[in-house]
Amino acid sequence: MTKVNLITGFLGSGKTTLLLQLLKKKPAHENWAILVNEFGEIGIDGALLRAGGATLKEIPGGCMCCVNGLPMQVGLNSLLQQHKPDRLLIEPTGLGHPKQLLKLLSSDVYADWLQLNATLTLLDPRQLADEQILSDENFRDQLTAADVIVASKADRWVPEDHTRLAQWQQQQVQVRPLVTAHWGDIPLTLLDHPRDPATTLPDARHHHHHPDRSGFAALKLDGPTRWRRAVNQGQGYFSCGWLFDADTEFDGEGVQAWLAELPIERVKGRLRTPQGVLTLNRQGDDVQITLQDESVTDSRIELIHREQTDWNRLQSQLLKFRLT
Template sequence: MKDVYLLSGFLGSGKTTLLANMIGHFKEQGLKPAVIMNELGELNFDSQAVEEGVPLKEMLNGCICCSGSEKTEAQIQTLLAEAVFDVLLIETTGAAHPVEALDAVYSPLFAEELNIKGIVTVADSKRWLTRNDMSPQSRSLFLEQIRHAHLLLINKSDLLSDTELATATFEIQGINEYAPILQTTNAKVPLKMLQEMQATARPDYIEKADLGKQLHLSSRLVDFTGLAFTQQEIEDWLRTLPTTIYRMKGYIPIKGNSKPMLFQYAYGLTQWMPEYVKMAPKLVIIGDQVNDISIIGKA
């Protein structure tokens, strides 16, 4: 499986510097990184930070978390088919919500080939202290990027006094009690902290306390091979799930249908569509503590 890291944070927080640092880390370990960079505009000036020889896909004029979701899936499929790499680094735009970004990169079509290590959020420490000057929408997104991170970098710490840095660290830790926090300058993070991240739940894995925290926002792949349900049975099961299950997408075998149906779920709303090609009956679930929920048809 190929490890996947998502880099999150506002424009100017230090995501691209982090990306360059991570590329260097992995290359020193003899691993081959590949990169997807997302930019809202028509030009991606940050792509020059990616070293020559590293497979790179650029997504322009769109956010990875909205209209760019299908494009992201296509870019990943292309990389898997055409490039040789061990680690995939995805730098999201500053407008990307972490849940939607995770949703965009975890498709049932290639879920078994990817190991989502998690979201590294780069928080600009100086911006944090002046967050009340931001628009309500921007401030809300800033908080969401912090709340859903698996690793938090309080970056540009050299620009703050000791008291300011302590205040920022304490307040950010209060937003996300799960993620390890690292005070950084130039987004420098030890490779070991990156390697210890884990946001892909394993059905056969008994969680230890230390990793259990890492799985607060996580993904789980469910295989329905050999099973079949009615749509009503699925809808009844969905009503038993906690509100912390945010997204599902995949192909569910329905009784009386020769091919599994395409199924999507988002914040309580479901969508069913007939599928004319026989797809593998697999479902991706994204939410908080997804390994704790019971799965229909599974003991």
């Protein structure tokens, strides 16, 4: 029987970083799998997790949490039948609602296949200062569905963040474990924390979204499939992503300067530069950029924003930083 955990959290809460840290602690004799769903069509998290030592299945550009989430069921069944993992970690999009997914995982269909353990929900206390995030249905319901709260990104907190977290915890009716994570590092034993089946999960009023396939009409090719673009929208958010071939390199300094001025809420990417792979991670004003000496098969970047955006203009800016 496969042990299963849902790893949830709003956009930018640090889910991928936490998964990478968990993979470092994976017992050598265990077979792990990860099922990851992203709001955007390009798929950044999968590229980051692929080398972590677990079987990876991606469901980009759609909501695995919806009641008609056939791609989720197909991906889940494929993992269970072909790889028979000892442990399965599921990372829904930060805009996903957990109810339908938890209902599916605990259904009779999977009773002989899955042991559903605790849902771990990441909360960056800095999000508690953002009224738009606080009023977001998915943000609230993800926390309601949690069996364990992981207060993430403690390495970046200021004293006010500690205060907000303490005040938020005092206001909670549910009593659940709360652990603090620096750089996504949590005890591996949390994955075996039991799920509370008595937790009442709220209904999602508008959790279902579909990729905006009309965006593919604007799909552009530069030469023989050198790059492509894909867009998506739903849950009050819009996304646009670009995928470049393995021969394309970027001006790293130019991209970093562009990122600092970019009027976009959420940015994730991995871009090849002459100096190495530039990893970009931005949530609001919180920007993390690293340069790694490694080899990747392509470059990709995804932008997510609350408002419809002139993607063509931003695309023109990005393409100016190509070196090849």
